[in-house]
Amino acid sequence: MSSNDQLIIFDNVSKFYGEILGVNRVNLQIAPGITSLVGPNGAGKSTLMNLMTGLLRPTRGSITLLGIPTDEPEKLFRKVGYCTQFDSFPRGVTGREFITSFLFVHGFDRKQANDLAQLAIERVNLVEAADRKVAGYSKGMRQRIRLAQSIAHQPAVLILDEPLNGLDPMVRAETIALFRKLASEGLHLIISSHILHEVDMMSDRVVLLNNGYIVAEGNIHGVRDEMEEHPMQILIRCDQPAKLAAYVFAQNHVVEARLHDDRRGLFVKTRDADRFYLLLNHAVAEGEVNVESVAPVDDDLSAVYQYLIGTTGGSA
Amino acid sequence: MSSAVEVAQATSEQNRASWGLWLRQIGAIFRLEIEKNFLSRRSILIYLIALLPLFPLALLALVTPPGNEWRDFNQYSVIYSIIYNGLILRTLIFFGSAWIFMNLFRGELVDRSLHYYFLSAVRREVLVVGKYLSGLVTSIVLFTTTTVIAMLLLYFPHFYSQSVRYFTEGRGLTQLLTYAGITILACVGYGAFFLVVGLFIRNPIIPALLLYGWEWLNFLLPPLLKKVSVIHYLNSLVPVPISEGPFAVVADPTPAYIAIPSMLVVTIIVLILAAFRIRHMEIRYGSD
Numbered sequence: 001m002s003s004n005d006q007l008i009i010f011d012n013v014s015k016f017y018g019e020i021l022g023v024n025r026v027n028l029q030i031a032p033g034i035t036s037l038v039g040p041n042g043a044g045k046s047t048l049m050n051l052m053t054g055l056l057r058p059t060r061g062s063i064t065l066l067g068i069p070t071d072e073p074e075k076l077f078r079k080v081g082y083c084t085q086f087d088s089f090p091r092g093v094t095g096r097e098f099i100t101s102f103l104f105v106h107g108f109d110r111k112q113a114n115d116l117a118q119l120a121i122e123r124v125n126l127v128e129a130a131d132r133k134v135a136g137y138s139k140g141m142r143q144r145i146r147l148a149q150s151i152a153h154q155p156a157v158l159i160l161d162e163p164l165n166g167l168d169p170m171v172r173a174e175t176i177a178l179f180r181k182l183a184s185e186g187l188h189l190i191i192s193s194h195i196l197h198e199v200d201m202m203s204d205r206v207v208l209l210n211n212g213y214i215v216a217e218g219n220i221h222g223v224r225d226e227m228e229e230h231p232m233q234i235l236i237r238c239d240q241p242a243k244l245a246a247y248v249f250a251q252n253h254v255v256e257a258r259l260h261d262d263r264r265g266l267f268v269k270t271r272d273a274d275r276f277y278l279l280l281n282h283a284v285a286e287g288e289v290n291v292e293s294v295a296p297v298d299d300d301l302s303a304v305y306q307y308l309i310g311t312t313g314g315s316a
Numbered sequence: 317m318s319s320a321v322e323v324a325q326a327t328s329e330q331n332r333a334s335w336g337l338w339l340r341q342i343g344a345i346f347r348l349e350i351e352k353n354f355l356s357r358r359s360i361l362i363y364l365i366a367l368l369p370l371f372p373l374a375l376l377a378l379v380t381p382p383g384n385e386w387r388d389f390n391q392y393s394v395i396y397s398i399i400y401n402g403l404i405l406r407t408l409i410f411f412g413s414a415w416i417f418m419n420l421f422r423g424e425l426v427d428r429s430l431h432y433y434f435l436s437a438v439r440r441e442v443l444v445v446g447k448y449l450s451g452l453v454t455s456i457v458l459f460t461t462t463t464v465i466a467m468l469l470l471y472f473p474h475f476y477s478q479s480v481r482y483f484t485e486g487r488g489l490t491q492l493l494t495y496a497g498i499t500i501l502a503c504v505g506y507g508a509f510f511l512v513v514g515l516f517i518r519n520p521i522i523p524a525l526l527l528y529g530w531e532w533l534n535f536l537l538p539p540l541l542k543k544v545s546v547i548h549y550l551n552s553l554v555p556v557p558i559s560e561g562p563f564a565v566v567a568d569p570t571p572a573y574i575a576i577p578s579m580l581v582v583t584i585i586v587l588i589l590a591a592f593r594i595r596h597m598e599i600r601y602g603s604d
Contacts, residue, residue, distance in 0.1 A: 050599070073434065104347075
């Protein structure tokens with residue numbers, strides 16, 4: 001088995017809808033773990049997911065998932081599950097029938113299909129409602145039954161388009177825990193979301209998209225580190241913030257030092273976080289200040305998003 | 317040498333496994349679609365279409381219309397042929413097949429549920445076969461039933477004893493089976509056409525009406541063009557030929573041994589086209 005058989009690979013992929021750009025020149029390699037696609041509406045997240053699953057065909061370039069091209073659904077969907085954003089179902093089915101009927105289409109026999117459906121229903125905590133008509137489900141239940149359908153055949157790659165939409169906070173937390181569990185079992189999870197703090201919580205990697213282009217990819221903190229020219233903001237809680245401000249401001253990598261409104265902390269903007277932390281250690285060691293806490297203020301996805309894309313990306 | 321044999325055996329076993337899987341998948345798709353075809357809200361219209369020719373015949377069973385031909389048992393084979401040609405073949409089967417087969421894919425695009433099939437580990441060609449077979453069985457069951465009941469409803473109420481003899485000892489049963497066979501062949505041919513139209517064209521009503529016009533005007537077409545239609549081959553098989561009027565361009569009927577294989581070959585070609593289309597189809601509900 002080659003290493004490419006473990007990866008999802010986009011090779012110079014472009015998709016145009018007539019003259020309208022979907023995504024352009026996407027080169028991407030996704031390893032196992034949780035990868036989030038993040039971007040504002042129209043950024044190209046769903047297009048990328050639909051391309052990955054063969055629902056759309058690239059105008060240029062090629063895509064393989066674990067070595068399988070996307071135009072071979074009979075092989076692809078043995079290993080891939082996709083929970084789309086389409087909130088629609090075949091008419092008149094119960095939750096359980098919805099799952100088993102497509103397991104039959106996969107080729108499973110009745111016993112296998114029933115067992116796999118039950119397992120999937122249990123995983124999304126929908127046991128009590130499983131035998132009711134989907135038409136009577138709440139939005140959150142519909143979301144969960146679609147999630148169950150996408151994991152029922154036990155895929156190695158799970159692609160989820162805005163999977164937390166419509167879920168209440170409790171179910172959200174359970175679902176995120178389920179994603180983490182699936183990822184720990186070695187699955188590829190590719191999740192699109194615009195709810196940044198949740199992406200932050202659960203992702204190993206992010207791919208930031210805007211206007212059909214990938215603007216950044218990698219570990220969230222790594223992406224942040226790569227933005228060297230963009231100063232990083234750090235909040236230092238200490239007993240003498242004014243003194244610390246004077247101490248650090250002499251350094252040329254510090255571009256701004258500003259007292260916190262409660263005057264018990266200092267915001268520092270630096271182009272070199274590592275050197276700043278060394279400097280702070282010196283200050284503490286020399287007894288200049290007593291530091292309570294140090295925390296990066298904008299080392300999260302929201303800040304990266306705001307810097308790279310120019311919006312806050314919305315929130316839950 | 318032995319490794320070559322092993323490879324051949326492994327390939328053969330793999331092929332058998334593939335066929336087994338495909339048959340299971342066709343069966344699963346068929347069951348899902350049959351349920352939709354017979355039990356969904358959309359099927360109400362198809363039941364009404366299937367019953368359409370039976371209403372006037374039920375009325376005729378109660379009241380004998382004026383005119384000598386209605387009192388002459390020998391004329392009933394001609395009367396049925398007219399009813400079959402105008403009401404059952406050109407109207408019921410045509411529009412019924414259009415509704416059933418166009419909805420197989422177009423209906424799912426409208427409902428935004430086709431992607432569930434596309435996200436299953438199934439060859440899209442297998443999907444075409446499963447759906448086509450479900451449409452075929454649905455149309456054959458409904459329209460053959462109508463064909464048979466319509467014939468019995470015409471004959472039996474007015475000439476019961478003669479009809480019993482006609483269907484048990486005379487040509488009645490052969491004619492009944494022939495009409496049923498033509499109905500099946502019509503479902504096969506029109507079904508494939510409408511399946512592919514539903515796949516290629518967003519509003520399939522227009523091509524359906526164009527074909528309807530072409531089929532109705534078939535009697536005016538020169539012999540060569542007549543052959544570019546479904547109705548010509550079906551009419552060639554009708555056991556009691558009827559006059560197409562004073563303006564009709566007369567052409568020799570195509571013999572059954574040519575008409576039936578021709579229809580089947582064209583159907584297979586159309587289904588291959590459908591499979592090619594579905595293989596390359598994208599799901600973009602917004603634009604569908």
